[in-house]
Amino acid sequence: MTILAVETSCDETAIAILRDGELLASEVASQIALHAATGGVVPEVAARDHLRTLRPTLNAALEKAGVALGEVDAFAATHGPGLATSLMIGLSVAKGLAVGFGKPFLGVNHMEGHLLSPFFKRGGVRPAVGLIVSGGHTMLVDIESVGSYRLLGQTQDDAAGEAFDKVGKLLGLPYPGGPNVNRIARDGNTTAFDFPRSMIHSDDFAFSFSGLKTSVRYLLPKLAEVPLADVCASFQEAIVDVLVTKTLRAAQKTVRRVVAVSGGVSCNTRLREKLTAACAQRGLELFLAEPSLCTDNAAMIGYVASLRLALGDTSPLTVEIDPNLRLVA
Ligand code: KG4
Ligand code: ZN
DSSP: OEEEEEEOSSSEEEEEEEETTEEEEEEEEEOHHHHHTTTSOOHHHHHHHHHHHHHHHHHHHHHHHTOOGGGOOEEEEEEESSOHHHHHHHHHHHHHHHHHHTOOEEEEEHHHHHHHGGGTTTTSOOSEEEEEEOSSOEEEEEEEETTEEEEEEEBSSOOHHHHHHHHHHHTTOOSSHHHHHHHHHTTSOTTSSOOOOTTTTSSSSOBOOHHHHHHHHHHGGGGGGSOHHHHHHHHHHHHHHHHHHHHHHHHHHHTOSEEEEESGGGGOHHHHHHHHHHHHHHTOEEEEOOHHHHSSOSHHHHHHHHHHHHTTOOOOTTOOOOTTOOSOO
């Protein structure tokens, strides 16, 4: 079974080709350089770039995989959540290919792609507590099996990645802030500033990161006098502490023995380090998505498509984009 997956929900144009659980190609054309000038994604600019890069990215994936379009058994694409004009391009291309080659089509939820990405090449999906930490979302999900999810809690304001990006911008770092804050924090003191850990003790699985960003803003007048690495390390530690504490509590409450962590922020080295130590201490199995599967990619979309096809599931061609598509109804 050969699956071709397309992901264009935000600012990466991505194509992946999977065959029987093997990843033959995963091409990602990043728009980071394009959006650096504006310090964030301008939807119109992102959509135009998807149009420009989709075809070369598709050709590169086919060439790398050594697969011809006629050999593909099913086409899949992200249909939400994301930017409407970006989603439309990938979805239209995948549907067009499915119609043209007379093959099944699957619309995939981007969040399900992230959620299940830690299980790729690890023997399949297992009951687990899933933490998704990306630029647009921060959520804890109880995973029973493929397609059976319960939302435990999510952020009430900024997503973790959004907090990293906004603080990076406040500190004058290049876009996107997350990887740059992470890099600079390596030489910093994590206890130099006692930033708030909002909702860390609340008896639920909700998150709030906007107060933390405001605390960093209060420091700005003094920025020239304090080491930037200390600000980055202390800020990062506050986010990581909240994420780790709440994830472990979710595992305890749901009595799951596996913790599955995904999304762009799960590339963060401090988060990986602290989760690894905390899970080892509690005897929990930790599944971290491979770094190449953490940030947006089409391999995770193809993986979900393969799991759903195995369950006999396909989507009608009437499936539309849904910028607000939810993971759990
Ligand atoms: O999953 P993703 O590629 O896109 C969304 O679906 O949102 O996540 C992108 C986010 C950005 O906010 C980026 O700053 C953050 O992931 N990110 C990081 C790191 N690498 C990427 N945040 C913290 N530390 C990192 N190393
Ligand atoms: Zn994403």
